[in-house]
Amino acid sequence: MTASRGPAPPTGPEHTHGGAAAGPLGDPADVLAGLGRSWTWILGSAVAMLVPGILVLVWPGATLHVLAVVIGLYLLVIGVFRFVAAFAREGAGERLPALLLALLFVLAGVLCLRNPLQTIAALSVIVGVVWLVSGVLTLYTAIATKDLPHRGIVLGVAILGIVAGIVVLALPLESARALTRLLGVWLVLLGIAEAAVAFAWRHALHKGEHATAPHDPRPTV
Numbered sequence: 258m259t260a261s262r263g264p265a266p267p268t269g270p271e272h273t274h275g276g277a278a279a280g281p282l283g284d285p286a287d288v289l290a291g292l293g294r295s296w297t298w299i300l301g302s303a304v305a306m307l308v309p310g311i312l313v314l315v316w317p318g319a320t321l322h323v324l325a326v327v328i329g330l331y332l333l334v335i336g337v338f339r340f341v342a343a344f345a346r347e348g349a350g351e352r353l354p355a356l357l358l359a360l361l362f363v364l365a366g367v368l369c370l371r372n373p374l375q376t377i378a379a380l381s382v383i384v385g386v387v388w389l390v391s392g393v394l395t396l397y398t399a400i401a402t403k404d405l406p407h408r409g410i411v412l413g414v415a416i417l418g419i420v421a422g423i424v425v426l427a428l429p430l431e432s433a434r435a436l437t438r439l440l441g442v443w444l445v446l447l448g449i450a451e452a453a454v455a456f457a458w459r460h461a462l463h464k465g466e467h468a469t470a471p472h473d474p475r476p477t478v
Contacts, residue, residue: 296455296456296458296459297455298338298341298342299342299451299454299455299458300451300452300455300456301338302335302338302339302342302451302455303448303449303451303452303454303455304448304452305331305334305335305338305448306331306335306444306445306447306448306451307444307445307448307449307452309327309328309330309331309444310440310441310442310443310444310445310447310448311441311445312327312441313327313437313438313440313441313444314437314438314441314442314445316437317434317437317438317441318434319433319437320433321373321374321375321377321380321433322373322374324380324433324436324437324440325369325370325372325373325374325375325380326369326370326373328366328369328380328383328384328440329366329367329368329369329370329373330366330370331366331444332362332363332365332366332369332383332384332387333362333363333366333367333370334366335362336359336360336361336362336363336365336366337359337363339355339358339359339362340356340359340360340363342355342359343355343356343358343359354394355394358390358391358394361387361390361391362387362391365383365384365386365387368383369383377430377432377433377436378430380436381425381426381428381430381436382426384422384425384440385421385422385423385424385425385426386422386426387422388418388419388421388422388425388443389418389419389422389423389426390422391418391422392415392416392417392418392419392420392421392422393415393419395411395414395415395418396412396415396416396419398411398415399411399412399415410450410453410454410457411454413450414447414450414451414454417443417446417447417450418447421443421446421447424439424443425439425440425443
């Protein structure tokens with residue numbers, strides 16, 4: 258987690274329980290860092306995965322155009338969540354990779370929305386690359402950060418993301434229906450895993466660990 262840059266820890270009434278700054282005069286980076294450390298922000302990211310996953314599963318007959326729009330919006334929204342979460346990282350060494358990953362999500366979302374009539378293969382490559390890269394980055398964070406809270410959950414999310422990326426890239430998908438089912442299942446699984454991280458972090462906050470834990474436990478998938 259990123260420490261506050263001010264002269265005193267964020268314990269005043271201008272800060273929320275999850276660490277997000279509510280004061281209008283705060284440093285924007287500190288405000289984003291506080292928001293990114295909030296367990297509700299992680300839960301919002303989980304919902305942003307679950308909703309499109311459920312949509313594509315209950316609507317398996319969606320056209321390629323609709324599927325591309327849903328995937329594009331999902332990638333854009335997750336990119337915003339990842340951008341804010343990057344400011345909760347400790348130092349530029351951890352923040353820069355997270356920001357680059359957020360940019361990757363946004364660019365992938367723009368590609369999907371810019372040409373929603375692209376082929377199944379193109380959609381598969383875009384989503385597969387994003388999941389694979391984010392899974393590898395999450396795995397690196399889980400291994401390299403010695404005092405990472407809830408390491409097991411983060412490792413599980415990382416492995417899930419890597420497997421999802423490999424499966425999407427490796428399997429030849431011949432129809433929008435097949436891609437819809439595959440993406441829907443993985444989005445739901447990733448959303449559930451991220452929700453588990455959110456509630457684990459909520460438990461840590463209630464125990465007061467947010468005052469001492471130096472790293473943000475969230476995955477980057």
